[in-house]
Each structure stands twice: as C-alpha cells, then as structure tokens.
Amino acid sequence: MQKIEHLGIAVNDLTSANEVFRKLLGKAHYKVEEVEREGVSTSFFTLGDSKIELLEASKDTSAISKFIDKRGGGIHHIAIAVDNIELEMERLKAEGFTLLSEEPLKGADNKLICFLHPKSTLGVLIELCQDFRPA
Ligand code: CMX
16 A cells, blocks of 8 residues: 545536635646546546545436435545555455455546445545556
8 A cells, every 4th residue: 555646525516626626726637537437527636646536426326426415525535556456455355345346447547446345444435546557
C-alpha cells in the first residue's frame, strides 16, 4: 500500500461541482472521463501528490445514483495506490475482507481497480488502484 491515490466525492451536478472545486483548490480539473461500466462521469483535480475525483451518476442504476439518493452528496470512497493489485487482492481476501470483483477492473484515469465492500471496512468504501498503461 503506497498512499491515498484519490478521494472520490459523489456530486449531483459535475459542472457546478467542478466550479466549486476550481474556486476551492485555485485550479481547474485536468480531465473529465466517462466510466460506462460504472455509469459515472468523473473529473479529476490534482492535490499535491494525491487527487480528488468528482463523480456524477450518468445512469439511474449507478452506485453513485443510489448513494446520493440514500445519503446525499459527499465523500464516497478512498482510493489507495498499490504496486501489485492482484497480490493485494489475494492478501486482503485472505485477511477476510470482501472484494467486490474477483479480478481487477479497468477504472478511470488509467488504473486497474478493485473495490472492497464497506461492510468489511468499517463503513468506508475502499478502492485499490494500480497504474495501467496499455501498450
Ligand atoms: N460508502 C459507505 N457505505 C456505503 C457506500 C459508500 N460509498 N455505498 C453504499 N454503502 C452502504 C449503504 O449505506 C448500505 O448500508 P446499510 O445497509 O447500513 O444501509 C450498504 O452499503 C448497502 O448499500 P446499498 O445502497 O444497498 O447498495 P448496494 O448493496 O447495492 O451496493 C456497494 C453497495 C458498495 C456494493 C456498491 O455501491 C458498489 O459496488 N460500489 C463499488 C463501485 C462503485 O462505487 N462505483 C462508482 C465509482 C466508480 C469509479 O470511481 O470510477
């Protein structure tokens, strides 16, 4: 486990949230990316060695849509950078954590990712992510 790679924040409206975070951080987001499989539109801001990811639901069935309906917007997940996601998944599974996928998935911002169920991590949704540079 290396560091907090990013914090994910669920928002109702990405355009107005980008503006709030532009004012807050004093700089604009560096990318916007759709993650079709997850039904989300995302934007990323750098913050020192870490990042902030804003997430807006692009489908009613998205995890972000359900989260916002239940809890309103706010911190949705903590993403931790790892060197070898498959080894970490194996280790965490053996430690009794519940993984939300059997294999790493392709996530936003050139990452391989795997989520851990918040019921197994004290109510906090954790994402593992490893850099992924397709050849
Ligand atoms: N943080 C903490 N708790 C959360 C949570 C979150 N982000 N999302 C859901 N929960 C809690 C709910 O509050 C609920 O708790 P209670 O039973 O105490 O009410 C419980 O988990 C079950 O939640 P639910 O609303 O019934 O939703 P599901 O069980 O259908 O799904 C989860 C929950 C975590 C399995 C699902 O949201 C998931 O698979 N998340 C991972 C994928 C994801 O979040 N994708 C969006 C981001 C993608 C990206 O970053 O690119």
